[in-house]
Amino acid sequence: MPKAENKGLLIFFYLCIAVFSVICFAPFVLAVSGSLSTESRIAAEGYSFWPRGFSLETYQFLFGSKMEQIVRAYAVSLTVTVLGTVSAVLVTTAYAYVVSVKSFRFRNVFAFFAYFTMLFSGGTLPWYLLSTKYYHLDDKLIGLIAPYLLSVFLMFLMTNYFRSIPHEIVESAQIDGAGHFRIFVRIMLPLGRVGVVTISLFYALQYWNDFYLPLMLVTDERLYTIQYLMYTMMANIQFLASGNAAQVGGAIIAPPLETAKMAMTCLTVLPIAILYPFLQGFFVKGIVVGSVKG
Amino acid sequence: MLRKKGWLGLLMTAVLLLGACSQGGGAATTGTNGSDSSSTDASGNEASGELAPAKLKIVLYGDESNRMKELAKTEFYDRIKQEINAEVEFQFLPWTEYAGGKTDLMLSTGEDFATYTDANYMVKSVAKGLYADLTPYAEATADLSQTVDEASFKAFQLGGKQYAIPVGNKPNSAEFYSVLIRQDLLEEVGMSEVTSLAQLEEYYDKVHAAHPELIGYAGVDARRMLLYDYTDRNLYWQNDFVALDEAAQDDQIINWFESEDFKNYAKLMRGWYEKGIIPKYAATNVPQLQSDWNSGKAMFWAGTAARPFEGAATISQAVPDAKLVNYFLGEGRPKISRGTYSTAFFVSSAAKDPERYVMFFNLLQKDQELYDLFAYGIQGTDYTLDENDRITRLTTDSLIPDWLLMNKNFMRFDNSVPDDFIADYKAWDDDAIISKGAGFNFDNTPVKNEETKLNGVLTEYLAPIGSGFVDYETGYPKALDRLKAAGIDKYIAEYQKQFSAWYAEQHQ
Numbered sequence: 001m002p003k004a005e006n007k008g009l010l011i012f013f014y015l016c017i018a019v020f021s022v023i024c025f026a027p028f029v030l031a032v033s034g035s036l037s038t039e040s041r042i043a044a045e046g047y048s049f050w051p052r053g054f055s056l057e058t059y060q061f062l063f064g065s066k067m068e069q070i071v072r073a074y075a076v077s078l079t080v081t082v083l084g085t086v087s088a089v090l091v092t093t094a095y096a097y098v099v100s101v102k103s104f105r106f107r108n109v110f111a112f113f114a115y116f117t118m119l120f121s122g123g124t125l126p127w128y129l130l131s132t133k134y135y136h137l138d139d140k141l142i143g144l145i146a147p148y149l150l151s152v153f154l155m156f157l158m159t160n161y162f163r164s165i166p167h168e169i170v171e172s173a174q175i176d177g178a179g180h181f182r183i184f185v186r187i188m189l190p191l192g193r194v195g196v197v198t199i200s201l202f203y204a205l206q207y208w209n210d211f212y213l214p215l216m217l218v219t220d221e222r223l224y225t226i227q228y229l230m231y232t233m234m235a236n237i238q239f240l241a242s243g244n245a246a247q248v249g250g251a252i253i254a255p256p257l258e259t260a261k262m263a264m265t266c267l268t269v270l271p272i273a274i275l276y277p278f279l280q281g282f283f284v285k286g287i288v289v290g291s292v293k294g
Numbered sequence: 295m296l297r298k299k300g301w302l303g304l305l306m307t308a309v310l311l312l313g314a315c316s317q318g319g320g321a322a323t324t325g326t327n328g329s330d331s332s333s334t335d336a337s338g339n340e341a342s343g344e345l346a347p348a349k350l351k352i353v354l355y356g357d358e359s360n361r362m363k364e365l366a367k368t369e370f371y372d373r374i375k376q377e378i379n380a381e382v383e384f385q386f387l388p389w390t391e392y393a394g395g396k397t398d399l400m401l402s403t404g405e406d407f408a409t410y411t412d413a414n415y416m417v418k419s420v421a422k423g424l425y426a427d428l429t430p431y432a433e434a435t436a437d438l439s440q441t442v443d444e445a446s447f448k449a450f451q452l453g454g455k456q457y458a459i460p461v462g463n464k465p466n467s468a469e470f471y472s473v474l475i476r477q478d479l480l481e482e483v484g485m486s487e488v489t490s491l492a493q494l495e496e497y498y499d500k501v502h503a504a505h506p507e508l509i510g511y512a513g514v515d516a517r518r519m520l521l522y523d524y525t526d527r528n529l530y531w532q533n534d535f536v537a538l539d540e541a542a543q544d545d546q547i548i549n550w551f552e553s554e555d556f557k558n559y560a561k562l563m564r565g566w567y568e569k570g571i572i573p574k575y576a577a578t579n580v581p582q583l584q585s586d587w588n589s590g591k592a593m594f595w596a597g598t599a600a601r602p603f604e605g606a607a608t609i610s611q612a613v614p615d616a617k618l619v620n621y622f623l624g625e626g627r628p629k630i631s632r633g634t635y636s637t638a639f640f641v642s643s644a645a646k647d648p649e650r651y652v653m654f655f656n657l658l659q660k661d662q663e664l665y666d667l668f669a670y671g672i673q674g675t676d677y678t679l680d681e682n683d684r685i686t687r688l689t690t691d692s693l694i695p696d697w698l699l700m701n702k703n704f705m706r707f708d709n710s711v712p713d714d715f716i717a718d719y720k721a722w723d724d725d726a727i728i729s730k731g732a733g734f735n736f737d738n739t740p741v742k743n744e745e746t747k748l749n750g751v752l753t754e755y756l757a758p759i760g761s762g763f764v765d766y767e768t769g770y771p772k773a774l775d776r777l778k779a780a781g782i783d784k785y786i787a788e789y790q791k792q793f794s795a796w797y798a799e800q801h802q
Contacts, residue, residue, distance in 0.1 A: 066360075128399045216396060219385045221358070235388035236356055 028269070034262035035059070042259055058259040062267075070267065073226040076144075077208060080225060084145040084207040089200050091149045093192070096158035097184050102167070111159075114152045131217060143217040144225065148206055154199040161195035162188055208272060230268050233261065345379040348650040353397070353409035358386035359691030361671065369672060373664075378653045404644035408651045410637040410698065411458050413449060417735045419640075425457045426641040426648040434652040435459060437660040441703045446635035448733040459655045462636025463701045465599040465719060467726030468622075468629035470518045474597035474605065476590075477617040479505075488621045491523045491562075494594070498571050501593050510571030512587035512595045514580060514761040517559055519596055522624025524558035530630045530729050534752055535782070536789055538731050540630050545797035549786045551756055551777060557770075563762030577763040590616055597621075599722040600700075603711045629726040636698050658699060665704035668694045684709050734796045741788045744781035751776045 026049075033051045034042060041052035062070065098104060099111045121127075137143030165188065173183050189196065214228035366384045374382045385407075391397050393415035400407060401424040411419070419425050432439075438459065439447070446460035475488055475497070483500035485493070498510045521529060527539040529548070537548040550556055566572050576583055586592045587605075590613035595605070597620040609616040641651045657664055670677045670685065670693070677687045685706040696705075707716055738745050755773035758764040 069360075125399060125402055129403050132403065215388070215391075216399070221363070232357065232388045235390040 028273075031262045031265045031269075035259055035266050037259055058263045062260060062263050069221070069224070069229065070226070072222060073224050073229050076141075076223055077225040077227065079141065080144045081204055081207040083141075084148065085200050085203045087145060088149045088151070088203045088207075089196060092151065092155050092199060092203075093158055093189065093196060094184070095150060096155050096162055097180075097188055099155070100159045100162040101180070114150070114155055118152045128216060138217045139220045139223065140217075141223065144210075144213050144223065145207075147213060148203070148210070151199075151202070151206075154202055158192070158195055158199055161192050165191050205272070226268050230264055233264060345650070348378075348380040348647045349406075350380050350382045350647075350651055350654055351385060351405075351407040352382055352654070353385050353387060353400075353407050354695065355387055355389045355392045355409075356692075356695060358384070359693070361676065361689050361691035362693050365671060365693060369667065373667060374654065374657065377657055377664075378650060380650050380654060382654060401642055405642060406645045408639055408641045408645065408654075410461075411450075411640045412637065413735050416450060416457055416638075416640065417452065417737060420452050420457050421737070421739065424643050426643045426645055427455050427457065428459060428641060428648060428652055429454075429456045431649045431652040432456070434649055435656050438656045438658070441659045441701055443634045445728050445732060446633040446638075449633045449635065450638045451733065452735060458638035458640040459652060460633070460635035460638040461655060461658055461701075462697075462699060463634045463659075463703065464636065464705070465702065465722035465726075466634060467599070467631035467723050468518075469598045469632075470515075470596040471521065471629065472597035472620040472622050473519050474595045474601050475619055475621055476593055477619040478613075478615055479508075479593060480619075489623065489625075491520065491623050494623060495569075495571070498569075498593060502570075507591070509573040509583075509586055509592045510594065511566065512583045512592035514572065514576050514583070514757075516563065516566070516596070517760070519623060520559060520562055522622070522627070524562055525555040527555065528627040528630070529555065530731070532731055532734075532736070532789075535748060535785065538729065540727070540729060541627070543730075545790075545794045547786070547790050547793055549782070552774070552782070556760070557766060560759050560762065560766040560770075563760065564765055565762070567762030572762060576761070577758065588612075599719055603707070603715055603719075606710070629723070630729045631723060631726045632729055632732050634702075634723065636700055658694070659701055659704075662704050665699060665701065666706075669696045669699045669704075670706070679706070680709070730797075731793070733800075734793060736789060736792060741781070741785045744785045747780035748777070748782060748785060751780050 029049055030047050033049055034047050035058055036051040036054055036056070037048075038053040038055050038057065095110070095114070099107050099114075101107060122130075131137045131143065131147065135146075137146060169187060169191070170183055173187055178186070209227055211225070211227040211231040214223065214225050215231070218224065218228070362384070366382075370384075371382065374380055387396055393412065397409065401419060402422075411425075416425065438461070442460055442463050446463070447456065450456060450458040450460055473488060473494060479501050480486070480488065480497055483497070483504060485497055485500070488494050488497055501508060502510070517529075517531075527548075528541040529537045529550075530540050531537045531550070532547070535550055537550045537553075539546070539548060548555075563572070567574075573583075583592070587595050588608045589611075590609050595601070599620075602618040602620060606616060606618050609618070639651070639655045641648045645651060658668055659665065666673065666677075670687065671689070673679065676689050676693075677685050679685055683706065685708050687708070702720060751773065755769065755776055759766055759769045759773060
């Protein structure tokens with residue numbers, strides 16, 4: 001292929017990607033700029049890419065009035081994400097390993113059990129009953145972790161990954177006298193590192209972004225996560241704006257300040273935005289490897 | 295192998311069943327213990343004159359403010375404990391869970407709590423047996439029934455039984471039948487009042503010339519405020535499809551979308567849309583309209599009795615000298631009220647002590663002192679009163695939401711509300727009549743499928759025609775086909791049947 005043509009094409013692709021990233025980036029810039037603007041200018045003139053009447057007032061207000069709540073919610077989110085990701089990865093890889101061991105007679109039964117839940121689920125009401133009345137997960141930290149411990153999709157992803165590891169390695173370890181636990185910890189996990197990082201990232205994102213479990217299981221505000229705080233705020237605004245509020249006796253409740261909404265958004269997105277670029281490399285590699293060898 | 299599997303399955307089922315039974319048994323025993331203790335307490339009660347301790351859970355929707363959190367654990371807690379010997383826990387849920395979502399789950403799984411409801415949700419939940427019948431506890435509402443309108447109680451009765459206790463008593467007749475005008479803009483363009491559609495459009499033209507950046511109407515539904523111009527009847531809507539003519543003393547319901555009135559209304563709205571009174575973006579972005587209004591970028595809105603001062607508080611952030619006044623575009627038709635309540639509290643059917651919940655609702659509207667406490671907090675810390683009893687709030691945190699408690703017998707105004715506003719407000723309901731449909735609750739079970747389909751047709755075809763986005767002549771024939779296909783005739787017939795039966799019962 002002539003070099004010049006190649007270069008032209010490359011420039012074209014880069015341009016496309018650049019435009020696309022700008023489009024993706026724009027709302028975020030609006031949010032940051034909104035959070036740094038003054039409320040009255042936003043109300044009067046709307047959003048802009050550059051803060052209108054630069055001020056840190058909103059953050060001062062947020063940290064002043066809700067500091068305790070936000071810091072606590074951050075702590076809960078972090079704890080849940082770290083503990084949740086670690087335990088979920090352990091559970092998932094262990095299950096995946098069991099399903100991938102060829103000499104295990106019931107491996108297909110276990111695979112089917114897991115697969116079955118992908119097709120059929122009991123629905124919200126039984127789930128809620130089971131979680132609150134039988135497992136007593138309500139208002140406990142473990143309630144924010146346990147329900148997501150095993151994602152069947154990620155488990156199968158991991159199983160495929162383990163299967164792609166040459167069986168000879170496992171065999172030689174067995175000849176040397178290694179049991180399943182040793183094989184799993186010493187061989188499978190290190191060799192499946194890319195897969196492990198991939199599912200970790202999926203789990204971390206899921207735990208960090210989740211607001212459903214706190215909504216369903218938590219009433220104690222000490223266990224609110226940052227996403228749930230955010231969700232409550234947005235849900236209230238949307239409900240009030242939708243006109244459904246008229247049914248509730250014409251309730252008029254002053255919506256939270258626009259700038260406060262934006263500041264909350266920034267606070268919630270920030271950690272993920274910072275972390276993501278560092279993990280991205282693993283992420284892409286993991287998916288590609290999993291798909292080719294699966 | 296197969297046999298082994300079978301045994302394994304059986305074993306697992308047995309374990310599950312055992313687990314379930316033991317849990318259920320546990321619940322059952324606590325249940326009987328609970329009723330045992332309450333019965334002994336009831337007898338002990340007579341001896342000592344004191345109530346047994348109880349635990350209540352009140353669910354409220356919206357954001358819980360910091361001050362509310364504090365008070366819920368201190369003054370509210372102590373005061374309620376002292377009054378009715380109950381420990382009350384307040385739980386706040388997002389508004390999305392109102393009348394559905396988690397509220398549904400909590401009801402279905404037999405949790406012990408109380409929260410507020412509207413008539414629609416009540417009908418659905420009572421059909422599933424999820425609300426406690428509160429009729430036996432009428433005595434516990436002795437104070438509340440002095441300050442809450444009697445008609446409000448009727449709105450939450452089904453088959454003669456009281457399923458929810460109304461709270462609030464505020465003038466709310468003719469909701470959205472008036473036009474809420476930015477009086478400051480009106481005066482700026484040299485006008486003094488708006489009493490007809492022609493004047494309203496004149497107001498729009500003049501302000502539009504002076505401030506082209508402002509939008510006209512911050513809404514998409516003007517069927518109530520425009521009533522005087524497209525029909526002679528005094529229409530009052532039961533829901534999106536059914537209206538009543540309050541001027542006629544009969545039980546005839548009106549199929550709104552097939553009426554001549556709808557046609558005339560749609561044409562008026564088309565005119566507004568083409569003229570730009572309703573902005574073009576309204577078709578796709580309704581929430582934006584409200585934020586435009588809140589930030590002072592709209593000329594008028596649908597009015598209610600309270601909006602002149604409630605709304606002014608929001609707008610004044612962006613436009614400090616904004617002034618809001620209600621106008622009717624015609625006269626001679628009595629204002630219609632659905633009842634003066636704000637909302638109503640129900641108790642879940644699993645509640646151990648429904649009576650204590652009712653006693654708590656009673657406290658909310660009992661007297662000025664308790665009202666002040668729940669709505670405004672502690673005098674001196676959260677608010678001050680001047681010599682005219684005008685309130686100055688020292689915190690912006692809302693406590694038990696004041697729209698919910700709002701009772702004209704107790705409510706306080708701040709200094710920014712002029713005396714004549716208050717006088718107008720209090721007299722708002724004076725010439726109002728209660729809708730002849732008030733207290734009727736439609737049971738949608740027989741036409742559930744039709745209703746779902748109709749709602750689809752409404753959003754897709756009829757709402758755009760009603761708001762003027764689509765021309766009546768071109769859009770209506772197809773919309774009508776869809777309406778018929780969705781089963782509007784069956785729906786209307788069922789509604790008429792139930793309404794006639796109910797109406798006859800009321801007028802025996």
